[in-house]
Amino acid sequence: MTTMLPEGHPHAWKAEHADEHLDPGFRRQYMATGSTLVLTPALRQLINGVATDLESDVPEDSTTRVGTERVAGRRSGLCTVVSGPWGAGKSTLLQALIAVADVNTVQVEIPESANAPAAQWAVLTTALTGTASGTARAMQCAALDYLTVVPTLLVVDEAQHLTHAALRQLRWLWSARLPRFAIVLAGSNLDAHIAKDQSVATRVNRRIAVKRLGTDRMLDLLRRSNPDLAATPRELLAQIEEAYGHGSWRNWSELILKATLEFGHTGPLTFETVADVVYDRTGLPLAVTGAGSRDTRRGR
Numbered sequence: 395m396t397t398m399l400p401e402g403h404p405h406a407w408k409a410e411h412a413d414e415h416l417d418p419g420f421r422r423q424y425m426a427t428g429s430t431l432v433l434t435p436a437l438r439q440l441i442n443g444v445a446t447d448l449e450s451d452v453p454e455d456s457t458t459r460v461g462t463e464r465v466a467g468r469r470s471g472l473c474t475v476v477s478g479p480w481g482a483g484k485s486t487l488l489q490a491l492i493a494v495a496d497v498n499t500v501q502v503e504i505p506e507s508a509n510a511p512a513a514q515w516a517v518l519t520t521a522l523t524g525t526a527s528g529t530a531r532a533m534q535c536a537a538l539d540y541l542t543v544v545p546t547l548l549v550v551d552e553a554q555h556l557t558h559a560a561l562r563q564l565r566w567l568w569s570a571r572l573p574r575f576a577i578v579l580a581g582s583n584l585d586a587h588i589a590k591d592q593s594v595a596t597r598v599n600r601r602i603a604v605k606r607l608g609t610d611r612m613l614d615l616l617r618r619s620n621p622d623l624a625a626t627p628r629e630l631l632a633q634i635e636e637a638y639g640h641g642s643w644r645n646w647s648e649l650i651l652k653a654t655l656e657f658g659h660t661g662p663l664t665f666e667t668v669a670d671v672v673y674d675r676t677g678l679p680l681a682v683t684g685a686g687s688r689d690t691r692r693g694r
Contacts, residue, residue: 398415398492398493398496399493399496400496406495407442407444407445407496408494409442412431413430416431424486424651425647426622426654428621429620443474444576447474474601475579476581476602477580477583477584477602477603481645484551488551488578497545499549500547500548502548502551503550503552504551505517510557511530511557514557515560518537518548519534523540537567538567538570541570541575543573547577547578548577550579551580553580553584558591562594564577612639613628616646617631630668634649649671652671653671
């Protein structure tokens with residue numbers, strides 16, 4: 395459970411401040427020294443959309459019955475789906491969102507091993523309330539009871555592992571009348587998984603597609619994200635992208651971190667360092683050549 399910013403903080407829900415408030419643990423694990431978040435259209439859409447979802451548009455003097463009580467100012471929750479291939483930057487989008495949230499934020503990852511609704515609800519309800527027991531239905535009710543009193547943003551990563559039964563039960567949760575509640579489901583090719591159950595697909599309020607980028611766009615964003623990449627010859631970056639990057643932020647992140655932390659490289663990337671790191675990562679030789687470089691293929 396995380397509340398990154400106090401309620402009403404001047405930086406709340408402002409994408410341009412996400413890098414400033416990014417979780418230090420995430421930054422250390424996935425971003426090289428000096429790297430910054432790049433403000434992409436998808437990042438802005440996610441933050442602006444969820445901020446809108448969490449706005450209170452229900453009059454305070456209105457009431458909705460919850461159990462045996464009538465509770466003021468309630469509305470249905472709203473669901474955003476973030477879908478895309480592995481390594482395309484979904485996790486970074488989620489971390490940027492969490493960084494500028496000023497509402498109780500709960501992030502949970504659905505493990506592949508939790509392959510039944512009860513096991514998945516145990517993960518979800520424990521993340522929300524700190525404990526979970528009983529049947530799947532009992533855990534759903536415990537989650538609902540919590541959300542009726544605590545305004546919450548629920549971020550569910552690896553949601554492609556959710557069964558369709560669990561997704562339908564989650565739909566019941568986000569369709570309930572709650573004070574302030576929004577849910578973000580993120581996962582690899584999640585759109586296709588959700589589309590198989592129209593009772594869920596038709597209740598999604600927003601879809602954000604995170605795609606592998608073309609070479610020119612990828613290189614532009616990489617150079618904006620890191621000063622050492624900005625100083626690296628574009629020709630070399632293009633060769634790395636074609637041979638190893640493949641439009642994957644994850645591939646590039648791992649390459650830069652390994653180059654700096656394990657190989658001790660500083661400054662712009664070089665042909666030699668790239669070849670060594672890629673061989674270390676893949677076990678395969680890599681020919682990266684260009685003007686003024688030597689042939690860096692392993693074994694040559």
